[in-house]
Amino acid sequence: MDFGLSEEQRLLDATLRRLLEEKLPLARVRQVSAESEDGVDEAAWRALAELGVVGCLIPEKQGGSAGTLLDAVVVATALGHGCAPLPFLGSAVLAPILFDALGSPAQQDEWLPRLAAGRARVAVALSECVERRDDAGLRLEAGRLHGSARFVVDSAGADVFLAPAGAACFLLPASAPGLELRPMPTIDRSRRLSELTFDGVAADEPLAGDAAPGEVAAAIARALDAARVVLAADIVGSCDRALELSVAYALTREQFGRKIGSFQAVKHICAEMAAALEPARSLLWYAAHAFDALPAEAALSATLCKAHLSEVGRDLLRSATEVHGGIGFTDECDLQLWFKRVGLDRQLLGGPERLYAHAAELQHLSS
Numbered sequence: 001m002d003f004g005l006s007e008e009q010r011l012l013d014a015t016l017r018r019l020l021e022e023k024l025p026l027a028r029v030r031q032v033s034a035e036s037e038d039g040v041d042e043a044a045w046r047a048l049a050e051l052g053v054v055g056c057l058i059p060e061k062q063g064g065s066a067g068t069l070l071d072a073v074v075v076a077t078a079l080g081h082g083c084a085p086l087p088f089l090g091s092a093v094l095a096p097i098l099f100d101a102l103g104s105p106a107q108q109d110e111w112l113p114r115l116a117a118g119r120a121r122v123a124v125a126l127s128e129c130v131e132r133r134d135d136a137g138l139r140l141e142a143g144r145l146h147g148s149a150r151f152v153v154d155s156a157g158a159d160v161f162l163a164p165a166g167a168a169c170f171l172l173p174a175s176a177p178g179l180e181l182r183p184m185p186t187i188d189r190s191r192r193l194s195e196l197t198f199d200g201v202a203a204d205e206p207l208a209g210d211a212a213p214g215e216v217a218a219a220i221a222r223a224l225d226a227a228r229v230v231l232a233a234d235i236v237g238s239c240d241r242a243l244e245l246s247v248a249y250a251l252t253r254e255q256f257g258r259k260i261g262s263f264q265a266v267k268h269i270c271a272e273m274a275a276a277l278e279p280a281r282s283l284l285w286y287a288a289h290a291f292d293a294l295p296a297e298a299a300l301s302a303t304l305c306k307a308h309l310s311e312v313g314r315d316l317l318r319s320a321t322e323v324h325g326g327i328g329f330t331d332e333c334d335l336q337l338w339f340k341r342v343g344l345d346r347q348l349l350g351g352p353e354r355l356y357a358h359a360a361e362l363q364h365l366s367s
Contacts, residue, residue, distance in 0.1 A: 004285065009074045016053065016075060020082035023047055026334055032085045033189035033337075038157030039085050040121075048075075048086065049118025057096045057226075062112035064096070069226055070288040073233040080237025080345075083337045085190040087121050090154030093230050094223050095122035098162055101219035102169055102207035111160075123158035125196055126227070127151035129220055130350045138165035138198055144178075145170065145198040153348065155181060155194035163196070164220055168206040176201050188344035190337065225299050228306035228349055229287045235313040235345045236277070236284055238338040242320040243273050245335050249324055260323075269323055273316050280312045300362045307355035313342040 005013070023044040024032075032041045048054050053075045058064025065071070072093055079088055095115060099108050114120035128137040128149055138147040145165055152161070161172045161179075172179060178199040186193055208215065247270055250261030260266050287305035290297040317339045321328035328335050350358065 013074050016078035039192040046118050054092050054118050055116025058112050058116045063116035069291040073288045076230045076233035077237035080234035081241045087154035090123045091121045094124040097223045121158045123155040123161050125149035125152045125163040140165045145201045145203045148197045150195045152194050156192040170203045171205045187340040225302035228302045231345050232284050232306045232309040235309045238342045239277050239316045242338050246320045246323040269319050273319050303355050303359045307352040310346040310352045317342050
């Protein structure tokens with residue numbers, strides 16, 4: 001069976017990469033990452049919304065494209081290639097999946113069209129669910145939320161937050177009394193993480209208020225699976241760019257009167273980078289396919305895909321840095337943007353060690 005991209009998906013990939021080169025050249029990426037308060041280029045985000053990719057997982061009746069996770073993977077790979085400072089994971093992947101699974105018709109009709117049009121941004125506090133399994137580190141007491149949720153992706157500038165607590169997932173305005181957002185700086189400035197603290201925040205708008213606890217847990221698990229595949233796609237796009245930069249540098253940098261690309265050792269490094277990346281790309285496409293078409297394999301495929309791509313990404317970026325020599329670690333070198341991006345991708349929603357343990361648990365449960 002062929003799990004490659006369709007002609008439409010290849011065209012989407014090429015179109016996105018051209019758009020990002022135009023809207024987000026590296027000088028603009030650096031500027032937004034360093035100077036923007038929320039770390040998002042609004043003009044580029046609107047351009048992606050006009051192209052229809054922000055709503056790729058949103059049903060057509062709510063203004064989306066009703067695409068598959070593989071379509072979202074194509075988008076995420078292009079965004080990784082461009083080191084794009086855009087809130088794709090939260091507003092275009094996690095939020096639509098949770099609204100579709102748990103939202104009431106009124107909530108879906110209110111938020112999904114706004115998300116598809118790029119007129120609203122939703123951050124989802126799921127990072128701590130990787131360990132806790134059933135909530136984001138919050139407790140619900142007399143209709144109010146207390147506690148904290150850390151490592152919330154795409155949180156700066158979000159209009160609302162989705163936060164699981166107990167047997168429900170709550171929709172919370174960013175301006176809710178008692179809700180405080182504290183930045184959590186990381187090495188990757190192209191995306192912003194925050195800690196949300198809840199001091200008696202009114203939890204009066206749950207998603208699927210009458211859902212059974214198992215339904216909420218299943219929706220959260222499915223959202224995490226999708227997010228892990230999309231993060232793996234971001235790693236693949238970053239690795240693509242790192243390999244391109246390494247080959248270009250090797251063909252221009254001279255040592256001892258020769259281009260370093262003519263040295264056998266440098267050729268081997270670049271060839272090994274490409275050889276490690278290509279089978280990983282196939283694993284990514286299969287995980288995206290399994291999410292939509294093979295529900296029995298979806299969780300395990302997503303977990304192993306993210307774990308393996310995290311390892312491949314770390315090793316490939318290290319090799320790319322070696323090709324660049326001492327300059328590869330400096331801020332002046334563009335490569336460091338992807339080195340840092342892959343470093344954050346590796347840890348988000350579970351590092352490889354945690355994910356391999358989770359995969360073993362999934363295997364045990366299915367046996």
